[in-house]
Amino acid sequence: MSVEKDNKKRLFIGLITGTCVLLCAFLALLWYVPYAGLDSFGAWASWTWGLFIFALIVLVGWGYVGLLTNVVLQRTFPFSQKARGLSVKLFLPLMTILGRVFGLSKRKIRGSFIKVNNELVLSEVGRFDPEKIMILTPHCLQASRCDMRLTYDINNCKRCGLCTIKGLLELRDKYGVHFHVATGGTIARRLVVQNRPRMIIAIACERDLASGIQDTYPLPVYGVLNERPNGPCLDTQVSLIDVENALRRFIKEDSLPADADKNVALTPLTGL
Structure with a gap:
């Protein structure tokens, strides 16, 4: 039974890692594609857009690290109190899409999400x-x-x-x-x-x-x-x-x- 539970945690960690990597890559692509066109507005436009995308990548990465720290180490990461919300609103839909690409059933993905949600609730809620x-x-x-x-x-x-x-x-x-x-x-x-x-x-x-x-x-x-x-x-x-x-x-x-x-x-x- 414990092996099955550990497998669910590993599945969640694998899916959320892949989701985070793909999301950051997508954000980086948003920076690169229009970069040349923004030069017509001046160098400041390209740098401003780049800093905005970089800030989004940092926020996603920070939320991912906070969520992973909570799941693996059962500890709260600084400024990551919204980790459960990030998991619920952002990562779960993307994890479902990614999991389906690799042939994973929705039931397995949802089961891993529920398990991790319970851990987060236990660690955060009084x-x-x-x-x-x-x-x-x-x-x-x-x-x-x-x-x-x-x-x-x-x-x-x-x-x-x-x-x-x-x-x-x-x-x-x-x-x-x-x-x-x-x-x-x-x-x-x-x-x-x-x-x-x-x-x-x-x-x-x-x-x-x-x-x-x-x-x-x-x-x-x-x-x-x-x-x-x-x-x-x-x-x-x-x-x-x-x-x-x-x-x-x-x-x-x-x-x-x-x-x-x-x-x-x-x-x-x-x-x-």
Whole structure:
């Protein structure tokens, strides 16, 4: 299992390195191509354009070094607090394109991105009051035989135990956090706007997690992959232990239940 997790980190590092190199090369090309034409405006125009492109290359390189330092050494690089944003908004789309060129599946690329995002969230994000944390899950966690509508009111659940919704509701009641089920990205975004959480623990597949992390940035999202014994989008499951460990990590210690382990060591590889 640890070998697989290490492979995901190496995949992310390889893709982000290639992406950074290509991006810097593209910026350098932007400097070179119009260089001769700018001379007609005077030497200052060429040098100004060159300095502008050079500054962009430095910013990309600085962000890359900061992100790599955080991922590999688990340390924060000076002035690199926006490393997660750089990964979410810039590198992931480019990494996906680069990975597809080399024949890598989107699932592998997204999985490596989610894993690294979790590490960054763990290193950057503190603890919150329970009412500022929201558990957000897809509707496929609900038993397919169940005819109760949970999207608009999770309390409609009868807690019959046929799916993990019952266990998640018990965690909600125990820790005092918000818990909602969404049928898609539009409803998920609406729930975020309505509840205004400061931290989200999201349960989904690689595709939906990666998309949700991008959509909600800069709001921190800790992702837990669902389990799909019956295939995608049908009677999926999730480790309640992983979800509870995440709650213990992100809830303020003085707000945790008396029987909760306040020193839980949440691995950044949970669910991945």
